[in-house]
Amino acid sequence: MSLTLTLHTQPDVPLEAETLVPQRFEGMTATQVAAATVLYGNQQAALGDFFRVEGRPDGELRIVGDVFRVKMIGAGMTHGRIIIEGNAGMHLGASMSGGEILVEGSAADWVGGEMSGGRIVVKGNAGHLVGSALRGERVGARGGEIIIHGNAGNEIGSGMRRGLVAVGGNSGDFTGVNMLAGTVVVLGRLGMRTGASMKRGTVASCQPAELLPTFAYACTYRPVALRLVLGYLRGRGLTITDEQLAGRYRRWSGDGIETSRGEVLLLEEG
Amino acid sequence: MLINGVTVVDTFAEAFAMWGARVLITAENEKWAAAAARAMTGFATSVIGCKCEAGIERVVPAGETPDGRPGAMVLLFATSAEGVGKRLVERIGQCVMTCPTTACYNALASENTVVVGGLLRYFGDGFQAAKLFDGRRFWRVPVMDGEFVVEERFGVQPAVGGGNLLLLGEDMLPTLAAAEAAVNAMRTVPGVILPFPDGVVRSGSKVGSRYKSVIASTNDAYCPTLRAVSKATELAQEIGCVLEIVLDGLDLEAVREAMRRGLAAAAQPGIRQISAGNYGGNLGQYKIELRSLL
Numbered sequence: 424m425s426l427t428l429t430l431h432t433q434p435d436v437p438l439e440a441e442t443l444v445p446q447r448f449e450g451m452t453a454t455q456v457a458a459a460t461v462l463y464g465n466q467q468a469a470l471g472d473f474f475r476v477e478g479r480p481d482g483e484l485r486i487v488g489d490v491f492r493v494k495m496i497g498a499g500m501t502h503g504r505i506i507i508e509g510n511a512g513m514h515l516g517a518s519m520s521g522g523e524i525l526v527e528g529s530a531a532d533w534v535g536g537e538m539s540g541g542r543i544v545v546k547g548n549a550g551h552l553v554g555s556a557l558r559g560e561r562v563g564a565r566g567g568e569i570i571i572h573g574n575a576g577n578e579i580g581s582g583m584r585r586g587l588v589a590v591g592g593n594s595g596d597f598t599g600v601n602m603l604a605g606t607v608v609v610l611g612r613l614g615m616r617t618g619a620s621m622k623r624g625t626v627a628s629c630q631p632a633e634l635l636p637t638f639a640y641a642c643t644y645r646p647v648a649l650r651l652v653l654g655y656l657r658g659r660g661l662t663i664t665d666e667q668l669a670g671r672y673r674r675w676s677g678d679g680i681e682t683s684r685g686e687v688l689l690l691e692e693g
Numbered sequence: 694m695l696i697n698g699v700t701v702v703d704t705f706a707e708a709f710a711m712w713g714a715r716v717l718i719t720a721e722n723e724k725w726a727a728a729a730a731r732a733m734t735g736f737a738t739s740v741i742g743c744k745c746e747a748g749i750e751r752v753v754p755a756g757e758t759p760d761g762r763p764g765a766m767v768l769l770f771a772t773s774a775e776g777v778g779k780r781l782v783e784r785i786g787q788c789v790m791t792c793p794t795t796a797c798y799n800a801l802a803s804e805n806t807v808v809v810g811g812l813l814r815y816f817g818d819g820f821q822a823a824k825l826f827d828g829r830r831f832w833r834v835p836v837m838d839g840e841f842v843v844e845e846r847f848g849v850q851p852a853v854g855g856g857n858l859l860l861l862g863e864d865m866l867p868t869l870a871a872a873e874a875a876v877n878a879m880r881t882v883p884g885v886i887l888p889f890p891d892g893v894v895r896s897g898s899k900v901g902s903r904y905k906s907v908i909a910s911t912n913d914a915y916c917p918t919l920r921a922v923s924k925a926t927e928l929a930q931e932i933g934c935v936l937e938i939v940l941d942g943l944d945l946e947a948v949r950e951a952m953r954r955g956l957a958a959a960a961q962p963g964i965r966q967i968s969a970g971n972y973g974g975n976l977g978q979y980k981i982e983l984r985s986l987l
Contacts (some may be wrong), residue, residue, distance in 0.1 A: 537748055543897040559907065566825070568826060578704065586826070587823070587826045604822075604823075606824060606826070623822060624825075627964075644839045646839065646840065647760055647762075647796045647839070647840060647842045648824055648831065648833045648840060648842050650761060650762070651759055651760045651796075651824070651831065651842065652824065653825055654759060654760055654761050655759075655826060668761060669761070684820075684822070
């Protein structure tokens with residue numbers, strides 16, 4: 424049985440649980456894992472105060488329960504697998520560089536902030552700032568991929584430098600704001616001010632959108648690179664129709680206040 | 694030893710260590726994928742004069758390609774990994790990128806890689822862009838029909854070149870029919886291409902010449918018209934035509950299997966002997982004994 428943490432006491436205030444990465448538990452017993460320190464509000468506590476710990480570390484960490492108040496799960500993860508059978512709290516997978524995190528429920532803000540590798544999959548919705556730079560930082564995700572099957576909030580891919588963020592539903596405002604490169608795919612609707620200040624990179628959507636006046640229409644065409652990405656995402660479990668895969672997309676170059684080397688691709692209507 | 698009444702000569706094919714790559718070309722439809730593949734593999738019959746040997750390995754259905762469009766798989770071989778890299782840049786740049794709707798992907802997983810798209814990207818004149826996902830980097834080069842997508846690096850691996858069969862027949866027509874049957878059988882083996890025109894070569898060569906500047910010359914030992922005058926002749930009186938099939942493969946087992954299938958298919962009426970070309974075992978790194986294939 425892989426290492427399983429089952430929530431038995433819901434914390435009243437958020438837990439800062441940076442210790443919840445598979446590599447930290449390698450070689451430990453369940454008792455040792457339960458004694459691992461977490462920050463509970465302004466005090467230190469033990470994992471065992473909130474979780475029942477069973478099994479042995481084998482590279483996979485299972486977290487069972489609604490852990491929407493547990494922050495920093497998977498932060499700095501380098502390898503292994505985390506499965507969360509419930510909702511996940513803020514800063515899931517922050518700065519991770521490898522491994523895989525699967526959330527069966529939804530996730531709060533800051534999924535995959537400044538990550539550089541690995542994969543995060545959220546079956547439900549995600550909050551704001553997926554794959555984004557922290558406040559005051561210029562660069563967000565530097566690699567890896569994040570797949571949100573439901574909706575996501577504002578500022579998805581903010582400051583993104585490399586990698587892939589995909590949202591199966593809708594995204595909020597400022598998708599791709601300050602983007603440096605990388606790819607954001609939103610199968611549903613975009614909010615307003617998509618790509619504001621983007622330097623390079625791609626934001627693609629399968630729904631119409633109103634863009635900033637600093638974006639210039641280039642052409643309508645069938646982008647092969649987008650087929651590549653969508654085909655890959657379909658293989659990763661996102662529902663993508665043949666029309667979306669092979670369709671014509673209107674290409675908008677921007678942001679004109681930067682270098683106009685970024686693009687927003689919008690599936691042609693009809 | 695006989696197969697279907699045809700003598701299999703007790704000899705070996707002498708093959709050479711080479712380097713190979715596998716390239717997947719996709720396009721809007723099969724027609725244009727094939728057009729690019731044909732162009733890329735043209736003038737690639739022999740490293741002697743073409744710097745590489747290349748051919749179309751197979752047609753790839755849309756469901757098997759990364760972008761979901763129909764494709765063609767090409768194998769290319771050269772005498773060094775560096776040589777493979779240079780030829781890939783030249784040929785993909787001049788023959789695939791130029792062809793409407795194409796994209797080009799690496800189809801050989803290998804620790805050894807050569808930069809291809811990473812060089813072709815400069816055709817984009819600064820307007821190019823890269824996409825990185827699933828551990829692979831792809832370059833998007835803006836062109837007049839949209840964009841040319843090409844993978845940054847292509848795998849290369851040690852390979853085997855110059856496997857061969859010599860078909861000795863009574864007359865040109867049955868020998869040609871036997872060669873065609875052999876080619877069809879050999880093309881069913883993955884990892885193998887036959888670089889000469891439709892797989893068959895009629896002007897087999899030997900090393901050296903009476904002329905100092907000529908590095909290879911007609912294989913007079915197998916020229917029927919010279920049987921009466923060539924001291925090296927290997928031909929009996931009843932032989933009226935000899936055709937050769939040359940193949941390259943990504944590994945020795947693929948070459949052996951293709952030769953085995955070709956040998957069985959070529960043993961037809963009108964063929965008296967099946968032999969193979971070698972240099973006494975003094976040049977190549979591999980010896981493929983014909984009788985070991987039976």
